[in-house]
Amino acid sequence: MSHIYIYSPSSAVRDKAAFRRGIARLQTLGHDVEIDEAALHSHTRFAGDDETRLAAIARAADSEADIALISRGGYGLTRLLPELPYKKIARSIARGTRYVGLSDFTAFQSAVLAKTGAVTWAGPALGEDFGAEGVPDDIMEACFDDLVCGQGEGTGWRLPKTDGPALSRFGKPSAEQAPEFKLRKATLWGGNLSVLCALVGTPYLPAVKGGVLFLEDVNEHPYRIERQLTQLLNAGILGQQKAVVLGAFNRYQLGPHDKGYKLQTVVDWLRSKTRIPVLTGLPFGHVPTKVLLPVGQQIELMVQGRDALLYWG
Structure with missing residues (x-):
């Protein structure tokens, strides 16, 4: 108990x-x-x-x-x-x-x-x-x-098929011709994208270098997500990380004006602007299925084919 x-x-x-x-x-x-x-x-x-x-x-x-x-x-x-x-x-x-x-x-x-x-x-x-x-x-x-x-040592998830080609440049191909790589000694941090952006320029945003930044948000249209990612990019925050891991971005509605612009468009754009792995599909955010993540803990990030693992054990 x-x-x-x-x-x-x-x-x-x-x-x-x-x-x-x-x-x-x-x-x-x-x-x-x-x-x-x-x-x-x-x-x-x-x-x-x-x-x-x-x-x-x-x-x-x-x-x-x-x-x-x-x-x-x-x-x-x-x-x-x-x-x-x-x-x-x-x-x-x-x-x-x-x-x-x-x-x-x-x-x-x-x-x-x-x-x-x-x-x-x-x-x-x-x-x-x-x-x-x-x-x-x-x-x-x-x-x-x-x-x-006190038994949790890490969390794993299955990457979407769309991640494979985008991540292939960061490691050798596995048997599935998908990437295989490991990032060591990285600080896991992040959370809600809108809240993090509101902390930029304040003493309350951690000055994490060489970290793994996980992000999620809710009720935010993809263009707003892109605008906030742009802020983190232009502030030099994304460039200081070893990887970005995206969780759930949900409860938004696309409109006729978008003309094919969607969340995957934002992910593709972010990958074109960074030299670090951008992974998606993390089961975390405003969704029923969510894992628990230690904010500030030293972790390893491992990718083998479509299997991703955050390990802090």
């Missing part, structure tokens, strides 16, 4: 039913769930005013929980970054608390990495994942269980 602390550092919880389902699901899995006193507070669009949410983060750090899990993302953490209790958060991580979340939580994770070097975890949120109607995704639950039990 693990001690899981639920708190709300970003947007207000509107779907109370999903919140309750998530709590019940975690308890059914055998976890001891503690709910922060302000988890369901609301102040305009936020889960309480800034002081309330900062206090909730501090309580999460003091909880000595095994997992500090956000209730949801949304928006709200970037305005808190100057006041976050970084030393308290880093001490709690050193004691064993693992902070888990995604989306707006990217701001927290990036700032903690930039200010302290501590590792946090990109993964599920309470309502969106454990509180989903029906049965939560089994891969997500298995990855979460690995984290809770």
